[in-house]
Amino acid sequence: MHSFVRFFCLVCACATAYGASASATLPNEGNEAPSTLENDVHVFVVQHDGSVEEHDDSTLRANTVSGIDDIAQRYIWFNKGIEKVELLAADTIDRDGVAHAVGPEAIRDVQEPRSAGAPTFEDGVLRTVVFPGIEAGSRTRLVFRKTRTKPLQAGLFSYFVEPSRQPVESQRLIFDLPDDVPLHADARGYVALAPVTANGRTRYEFDYSHGSYSPIESGAVGYVTYGDRLMVSTEPDFASFAARYRIAAVDPSAGDPAVAQLARSLTANAADPRAKARAIYDWVRLNVRYVALFLGETAAAPHKVTDVLRNRYGDCKDHVALFGALLAAVGIRSEPVLLGLGPVYTLPSVPGYGASAINHAIVWMPDLGVYADTTVGGTEFGYLPAGIMDRPALLVNEGVLSRTPPTQKRERVARLQIDVASSGVADYTYHVEDAGWTAELERNMFRRATRERARQIATDRLRQTGLRGTVQIRTGELDATYGPFDASIAGSLDHFVWPDGTTALPALSSLSGGIATQVQGWLAEPVRTQPWVCIGGDFVETAQIALPQTLRVTDLPEDSRVQDRFFDFESHYVFDPGTRVVQITRRLHARFAHQMCSPDDSGMARASLERIERDTLAQIIVRTESR
Known part of the structure; x- marks a missing residue:
């Protein structure tokens, strides 16, 4: 401990x-x-x-x-x-x-x-x-x-x-x-x-x-992944450690009629085992409060399932016990999984509890091939939060070490429209759709936000892009618990173009959170000496900037293409003199085999990332037409 x-x-x-x-x-x-x-x-x-x-x-x-x-x-x-x-x-x-x-x-x-x-x-x-x-x-x-x-x-x-x-x-x-x-x-x-x-x-x-x-580098994994640490234990191996947890977790109240009745009511309209598991998962994560104490800080046996159900709160092992009991009531097999929650991607060879060792419990459903963590309200069924992806995982019933998925689907599509007036003020609309493991994360953030907080989130994203103006936000359906999630921001931008002289317009294709943000995060350290977190995904961004007749485009960025073992990136720029519209398209496919990359990986990727970053920082030069 x-x-x-x-x-x-x-x-x-x-x-x-x-x-x-x-x-x-x-x-x-x-x-x-x-x-x-x-x-x-x-x-x-x-x-x-x-x-x-x-x-x-x-x-x-x-x-x-x-x-x-x-x-x-x-x-x-x-x-x-x-x-x-x-x-x-x-x-x-x-x-x-x-x-x-x-x-x-x-x-x-x-x-x-x-x-x-x-x-x-x-x-x-x-x-x-x-x-x-x-x-x-x-x-x-x-x-x-x-x-x-x-x-x-x-x-x-x-x-x-x-x-x-x-x-x-x-x-x-x-x-x-x-x-x-x-x-x-x-x-x-x-x-x-x-x-x-x-x-x-x-x-x-x-x-x-x-x-x-040495200082911890930006984006680095937890120090004990590669640094000093000590684990001592009276338990000789992970199989016996799992057996000890399994015996302590036996709970006769898991078969209580109230548990079975709730499980049946939650799954009444579910057509198959996966749909049933999703319905139960969504209910537990949204209705049972998580008490964020590490496993091993308190008694390693969960509270009685009937008590957790009545109190509507519990720590990770309580969530596992309740979720598992509800699954069992509708015939779905599951077992507890013990692992480390946080930025540490290894376990000591000796089993034991600790802040950077085994400290968390989730569920494995072998017949569905799905890990699930109900303590995280913002994760869709079938996905895992980033903090437990690509981690060694002890299957309690089998007593063997497995590993959680190293990668998960992530897609982001953004569309930006900016209409510039001759005064230099611009109206804009921005629409973004997330799919994969980040979709429910985004939806849950807005689900739990007040109207004012939602507006503040949108304002922050505008400012983090280097822009200033007004915002109005509209989100997709917040009652949904799975599938893509979209949000739109609209408003006006102050001084997007200066009405006299020359202006260097940012060749934006997204607000904060898009390709530029990802690349800047990966480039946060000039030289990496420590393993770092690398999470990939697919990003598609398009933008249209409509200019008034009073402006003349003097310089447009050149198209770019970057390909290596990690990235496939391309950008394309077109100006249509007839419509006075600049069109910008960027696509990035970032592929990492695991969530932890080595310092050598950073060195190999750096040249490509610098070329991509240069493109995302490109500018469109416009000049006021002489009258």
């Missing part, structure tokens, strides 16, 4: 008690990491049943003024129903090495924000420690003991740790277990010491230190 001490970059109001001015800046602040984990000794004493006593002694140092926020407020997460936390020491250590104890007024418990409004999850608590008098050069030391009297899953202990990406001078992780309970580990960057057995117990120790980390 991920580290229980959370370091949040929050401003500590008490920090101003002593003052933190520019005079406190240390030499070479511009080249120094803002904060450092100076020392951390983390000990876990594990029993046969999976209960554990955890002892942590950690010291953080603010190297610069900008590092004050990193150390001024720290949190200990615990489950108040099964865990007890005892603070043993909490001190601010000033630059002279003098320790100032944190008073009881600066220590308080707050409910885990993600579980707000969900009473069955209110055991999650953050013990907050606010350190006073922090300045550059200060240290904060926090020592605590946490005792878990009841394991999250009987007989299992697992722990996942990843660097916080602040330099680490010294960290030691110690796991003390009965000598007949072996600990399995997958360590990358963490150095394992030789286990020591004595008095019927074995101690496993791992050391870690690291200097400054």
Whole structure:
């Protein structure tokens, strides 16, 4: 499981008690990491049943003024129903090495924000420690003991740790277990010491230190995909891990008559199993609120299906349990799937829960060949949200690792019409249709938006294109839950053309979100050294810019064609002197075999992307006719 001490970059109001001015800046602040984990000794004493006593002694140092926020407020997460936390020491250590104890007024418990409004999850608590008098050069030391009297899953202990990406001078992780309970580990960057057995117990120790980390590049995948991380677990393999989850998830209430009655009513008009599954999926994702706690933060067994149905909320495993029970009531086979939600595309070779390991549950329907995640309201049946595409997936019933689809259909067709008046003001209409996995994402955004929010979304897209003007928006049917989705924006543009002299008009074929936006995202880094997210699709864009008689076109962009292993792009420009209309067409087919691309892929694609970007930034030069 991920580290229980959370370091949040929050401003500590008490920090101003002593003052933190520019005079406190240390030499070479511009080249120094803002904060450092100076020392951390983390000990876990594990029993046969999976209960554990955890002892942590950690010291953080603010190297610069900008590092004050990193150390001024720290949190200990615990489950108040099964865990007890005892603070043993909490001190601010000033630059002279003098320790100032944190008073009881600066220590308080707050409910885990993600579980707000969900009473069955209110055991999650953050013990907050606010350190006073922090300045550059200060240290904060926090020592605590946490005792878990009841394991999250009987007989299992697992722990996942990843660097916080602040330099680490010294960290030691110690796991003390009965000598007949072996600990399995997958360590990358963490150095394992030789286990020591004595008095019927074995101690496993791992050391870690690291200097400054390279910055995370724009669009890069999660650091632990390729960087340092440690997973330890008492479970030897994924098959036994899946079996343990499967046994814990057994729920007699899944066959309750109320569940069966709801399933039959939802599928009364469905003609085949796929239509039935879609109807149930849509009801669950739109009617059961998702409580966004990671799998493994609370008990790994779902709540009773009848309770989830009555409460209309639950975490991912509760969604899986309810969805699976409703499917079973109409004869559709399904099984839970455990995977990692987020920007990490690998799992450790050792099974266990963690923020960048197994942390989420979805459903697999083998007879339909469909994965489904009802926790995401904006994903159409048959598709997956980007955050769980192309990920290793543990099939719970079969006990084997599979993988979610690496690619999904994505199509976008845009049409732009701009009519320019002799005054330079222009009227425009813009229509875009999405198909594939992004269609319901777009529809759901507008479905949940107020009228004012929808207008603001349209205004933002206009501004992000570099234009200014008025907007009116019309969307397609919001009650639909599948199929393409379209939206139209109309209005006027200020100063699209200047009425005197020469104007360079942008050769637009789309507002923000089209080909130009995709290409600029892929080109966000001049040189990539880290794996990055690459999601392809098909884009077709057409535009017509009608010009008044007072303007003469002096320069029109040249047609372009780009082809390589990743992209097939073409553009075409025509000016009809009779109608005074410039026509622009762009097409892009971006194909990636997987959702994660290598730095070498970026290097190979860069020349083509730069040529495409140059085309999307092309201009039409017009000049006012002499009178």
